[in-house]
Amino acid sequence: MMETHSTGIKSEAEIGGVRGLLRHVYRSVIRHGYPDTPRNRSLVIISNLFLHIHSVRVHKNSLRAGYTLGLGVLSFVFFIILAVTGVILMVYYIPSPDQAYDRIKDLEFVIPGGRLIRNLHRWSAHGMVAVVILHMARVFYTGSYKNGREFNWVVGIVLLVLTLGLSYSGYLLPWDQLAFWAVTIGANIAASPVELTDALGITEYADIGGMTKRLLLGGNEVGADALIRFYVLHCVVLPLAAAVGIGVHFWRIRKDGGLSRPGEKAHGHNGEAP
Numbered sequence: 001m002m003e004t005h006s007t008g009i010k011s012e013a014e015i016g017g018v019r020g021l022l023r024h025v026y027r028s029v030i031r032h033g034y035p036d037t038p039r040n041r042s043l044v045i046i047s048n049l050f051l052h053i054h055s056v057r058v059h060k061n062s063l064r065a066g067y068t069l070g071l072g073v074l075s076f077v078f079f080i081i082l083a084v085t086g087v088i089l090m091v092y093y094i095p096s097p098d099q100a101y102d103r104i105k106d107l108e109f110v111i112p113g114g115r116l117i118r119n120l121h122r123w124s125a126h127g128m129v130a131v132v133i134l135h136m137a138r139v140f141y142t143g144s145y146k147n148g149r150e151f152n153w154v155v156g157i158v159l160l161v162l163t164l165g166l167s168y169s170g171y172l173l174p175w176d177q178l179a180f181w182a183v184t185i186g187a188n189i190a191a192s193p194v195e196l197t198d199a200l201g202i203t204e205y206a207d208i209g210g211m212t213k214r215l216l217l218g219g220n221e222v223g224a225d226a227l228i229r230f231y232v233l234h235c236v237v238l239p240l241a242a243a244v245g246i247g248v249h250f251w252r253i254r255k256d257g258g259l260s261r262p263g264e265k266a267h268g269h270n271g272e273a274p
């Protein structure tokens, strides 16, 4: 008697020939049958790298658009747009005081589509800051930071700081007057602990403010060293940290038993779903 896969699809040996080979290749990519049974529907999700981020079954409350307002997903969409447009901008941009400003002007007025890419990047950056703050407010007002989700709230705070860090570090890169003075003001705010250490008379021994400012700028004022530091932070360090953080954030949502819902019982102290 002929053996068939549990999905009901015949194997290469059963069909034979070129058709069998093609079917074999197809089956090595699509490993499930037509999604008309609960098992095959589950396999569609489980056997796909991108879809398996979602759980196979979700509570109907999680699908209510009015509950999350899609703000977390929107934050992620902005992050992806920023990553893609950022890589394109990197092709043209040079982080040197002699060239940075001209390169941005080229992007605006010479390179075809450059202005569109730059504006997509700028507006998505503003959008992400606004939407992440709104997402945080939604999580707070629905009490979704409770019942084992405290850790994910802390991961969220880290993501908020990274989002603001990305926004601030990108500010300097156009190397125009606005960039120069905005970062000068930011660096002076970072140096503000000096007021306290001065009042305590310990600045000579522990100049925390001055050290933070010099660490940020690579000197006492905004110059070539500051530009390269901000470039590395903006294009490598912070995006990588945010990508890892977002991965942990999504993984925690799954481990916490999906999204919060009204009337939910408290989880165990390790936060795992029962």
Ligand code: HEM
Binding pocket: 068, 069, 070, 071, 072, 073, 074, 075, 076, 079, 132, 135, 136, 139, 144, 145, 149, 152, 153, 154, 155, 156, 157, 159, 160, 163, 246, 249, 253, 258, 259, 260, 261
């Ligand atoms: C880069 C920034 C962020 C991204 C991409 C992101 C993404 C997401 C997504 C996609 C969800 C699923 C539910 C939804 O769409 O609302 C979610 C849930 C959650 N987020 Fe975020 N998030 C970010 C920042 C934050 C911040 C700043 C906080 C709070 C400080 C936070 C705390 C949470 C918590 C506690 C949940 C679970 C909510 C529930 O169970 O109802 N996230 N996040």
